[in-house]
Amino acid sequence: MDDRPVRLTSLAHGGGCGCKLDPATLRTLLADQPVAGPFERLLVGNETADDAAVWALDDGTCVIATTDFFTPMVDDPHDFGRIAATNAISDVYAMGGRPIMALAILGMPVGKIAPEVVAQILKGGAATCAEAGIPIAGGHSIDTPEPIYGLAVIGTCRREDVRRNADARVGDALILTKPLGVGVYAAAIKRAALPPGGYDAFLATTTLLNRIGPELAADPAVHALTDVTGFGLLGHGLEFARGAGCRLVIDWPAVPLLPSAEPLARDGFVTGASHRNWTAFGAEVVLREGFPDWSRHLLTDPQTSGGLLVACAAPRAEAIRDRIRAAGYPAAAIVGRVEAGAAGIRVDG
Structure with a gap:
């Protein structure tokens, strides 16, 4: 492998949340998906294009689950990890919840990026999770054509504190x-x-x-x-x-x-x-x-x-x-x- 530093952004066709499928394509893909259930405890699912899923437990506590990952928008690997982790955790906050733990999602082009660079991405994500007061408790990694990093995040909140994106009121x-x-x-x-x-x-x-x-x-x-x-x-x-x-x-x-x-x-x-x-x-x-x-x-x-x-x-x-x-x-x-x-x-x- 070439020992010269590789610009992370040069290995990705896009970067950050700019990699998302456009909303029209996403709506088309999801339109005819089968719906299992009904699940009475699933308070928030795909129906409102919301930030995360919410599941109600017996004691009035809700579990919030989300995942988010993308390709680099910056070349500094530590910064890339920090940004990706901050973005992923945000979905829990946006539902009104507090994160409790995360799992890392990692895809790296083996042979194109030095292991120490990948380690810096992971350290950046861990630093953000530490700031949020949560552990990275596990994860999964694969060999991919482009660098990818993000998190699956679990959070909790009280049922009365769940905030969807569908509940705005006239006059707000x-x-x-x-x-x-x-x-x-x-x-x-x-x-x-x-x-x-x-x-x-x-x-x-x-x-x-x-x-x-x-x-x-x-x-x-x-x-x-x-x-x-x-x-x-x-x-x-x-x-x-x-x-x-x-x-x-x-x-x-x-x-x-x-x-x-x-x-x-x-x-x-x-x-x-x-x-x-x-x-x-x-x-x-x-x-x-x-x-x-x-x-x-x-x-x-x-x-x-x-x-x-x-x-x-x-x-x-x-x-x-x-x-x-x-x-x-x-x-x-x-x-x-x-x-x-x-x-x-x-x-x-």
Whole structure:
């Protein structure tokens, strides 16, 4: 094997949550799958395109189960492991739960990546799990053409604290806890075009655990939660809208962005996933005439380890936003509202 360092991103056709199948393809694949059951204890399954499955136990406790993995979006193996683990754990937080343990999922192209590089990926994932207070209790590994890493994560919560993405209510305010722009940053990383300080900002947001999730779920004023990942703000917002049978209104000027997201998007640093996302669900989104392409691309930008989208009672929205900021999410912002109407999204501004 060549001893020269290998750029992890050079071994992958995509990276991070930009590797996800587009939402239209995924819906087609799942549409005719047989449904076993019914299982009375399965509180959340495939029916709402939610973040994780939820199973009720006898004592009012629920078990939350999820899995998430992807190919590299950065070349530093330790950072790749941290980002992938943070992203996987997020699904438990987004259901209102607390993680209790994880299993590693590893696929590596044997003979192309040195064992010590793979070890750094695993150490990065373990470091994030330690930060979340959970063990990596096992896992599985295979030889694959592209590097793959992620976790299967188990969590728990009380039944009354489960928060689905389908329970937003007309009149709710929408809060986003992290800035958009991870996908355009990843595109710039691949072309070595990030401005000074850009990588630090990228790493800070993608390794920030969404641990505020269960605290929000314990508040009765919070009606729905999801994390914004590969389908972008519009795609995951549409899951809110379809699940609740209502219309979301996004206030584009209020949406938080990473510092260089706008100039990078204007300069064409856009992922293929952003285009696929718009093709998949653009017909369900209303934009004003002349809405800039760069802005639309940021709304469909795939967010690896993105923030939480929160639907909450409007009178409590500012207090909840301030609580989120105080908990370590300074970019959290009220970005829209839920209105009556056919399922879809309108973007104002």
